[in-house]
Amino acid sequence: xxxxxxxxxxxxxxxxxxxxxxxxxxxxxxxxxxxxxxxxxxxxxxxxxxxxxxxxxxxxxxxxxxxxxxxxxxxxxxxxxxxxxxxxxxxxxxxxxxxxxxxxxxxxxxxxxxxxxxxxxxxxxxxxxxxxxxxxxxxxxxxxxxxxxxxxxxxxxxxxxxxxxxxxxxxxxxxxxxxxxxxxxxxxxxxxxxxxxxxxxxxxxxxxxxxxxxxxxxxxxxxxxxxxxxxxxxxxxxxxxxxxxxxxxxxxxxxxxxxxxxxxxxxxxxxxxxxxxxxxxxxxxxxxxxxxxxxxxxxxxxxxxxxxxxxxxxxxxxxxxxxxxxxxxxxxxxxxxxxxxxxxxxxxxxxxxxxxxxxx
Numbered sequence: 001x002x003x004x005x006x007x008x009x010x011x012x013x014x015x016x017x018x019x020x021x022x023x024x025x026x027x028x029x030x031x032x033x034x035x036x037x038x039x040x041x042x043x044x045x046x047x048x049x050x051x052x053x054x055x056x057x058x059x060x061x062x063x064x065x066x067x068x069x070x071x072x073x074x075x076x077x078x079x080x081x082x083x084x085x086x087x088x089x090x091x092x093x094x095x096x097x098x099x100x101x102x103x104x105x106x107x108x109x110x111x112x113x114x115x116x117x118x119x120x121x122x123x124x125x126x127x128x129x130x131x132x133x134x135x136x137x138x139x140x141x142x143x144x145x146x147x148x149x150x151x152x153x154x155x156x157x158x159x160x161x162x163x164x165x166x167x168x169x170x171x172x173x174x175x176x177x178x179x180x181x182x183x184x185x186x187x188x189x190x191x192x193x194x195x196x197x198x199x200x201x202x203x204x205x206x207x208x209x210x211x212x213x214x215x216x217x218x219x220x221x222x223x224x225x226x227x228x229x230x231x232x233x234x235x236x237x238x239x240x241x242x243x244x245x246x247x248x249x250x251x252x253x254x255x256x257x258x259x260x261x262x263x264x265x266x267x268x269x270x271x272x273x274x275x276x277x278x279x280x281x282x283x284x285x286x287x288x289x290x291x292x293x294x295x296x297x298x299x300x301x302x303x304x305x306x307x308x309x310x311x312x313x314x315x316x317x318x319x320x321x322x323x324x325x326x327x328x329x330x331x332x333x334x335x336x337x338x339x340x341x342x343x344x345x346x347x348x349x350x351x352x353x354x355x356x357x358x359x360x
Contacts (some may be wrong), residue, residue: 040074044079050307110218114215132173132176233269272309
């Protein structure tokens with residue numbers, strides 16, 4: 001007797017997405033089921049191309065069909081993705097999710113983290129943009145080897161001028177560093193800085209993006225308020241280092257996103273410079289700045305701990321050379337960034353599922 005579509009869907013109702021707490025059929029993640037005798041083919045549509053659970057879900061689907069339908073079934077699963085977006089604004093509807101990378105503290109490696117996460121997500125197949133909103137100390141042009149880059153512009157049919165982001169490593173980029181002399185200070189008051197950052201959102205031709213990552217400046221100032229109150233932000237990622245002097249400021253930065261009038265989901269905490277591992281002794285970890293500071297912060301605020309990033313010479317050298325460290329996919333630090341990038345995409349999907357969402 002041939003297998004039926006109804007049997008397959010019934011079996012797959014036993015496979016639950018552990019993040020969204022519903023089965024794959026109810027979540028409408030099973031598409032295009034086709035059957036020929038004992039050969040079953042369908043598409044598993046995930047909520048992000050960077051889903052860290054894709055292999056687990058694929059294997060669970062195969063096991064469910066073999067257990068509940070036919071142990072001799074031949075199963076082919078095509079994995080795709082359709083990124084969800086929070087429905088809380090009609091603005092920037094070509095950008096599905098805006099993710100803020102924040103710290104409240106300078107010098108914790110926030111720009112390095114933002115740049116490498118953007119490249120990691122792009123490598124997984126997501127459509128990525130990156131805004132360098134640290135107007136007083138833009139680092140992204142250096143980290144992408146674009147210190148001399150100048151974005152072009154085009155005129156729209158209605159007579160407006162749109163900035164064309166620079167693209168490298170699969171990431172669309174805009175930074176105030178592209179428009180200012182890198183050797184000159186930017187002595188702008190808050191409103192001027194905020195208006196400049198707005199232009200990076202409103203006056204740019206970003207095209208369709210799954211994730212727009214925003215590298216925020218240190219502190220909790222005008223630019224933070226402008227972005228959090230003016231745009232549909234999916235969530236914020238907090239970057240810290242383990243020592244108490246960094247955590248004191250990071251706590252304030254995290255708490256800002258929970259203030260009335262802001263109320264942005266905190267996707268989790270990343271502990272950067274968590275430990276030093278010598279290249280010749282990869283199994284060793286030296287905790288130079290203390291241990292588990294980021295993990296403790298995440299526990300205090302009841303948010304996910306997204307992971308640790310080590311201190312390795314490769315990261316600083318790669319940033320100075322304009323080649324983000326994550327490009328070396330086999331390196332320890334690239335694998336750490338890739339894992340954290342997947343967890344962030346995972347948390348965005350969870351945050352979107354907990355509020356009214358729409359798949360774009």
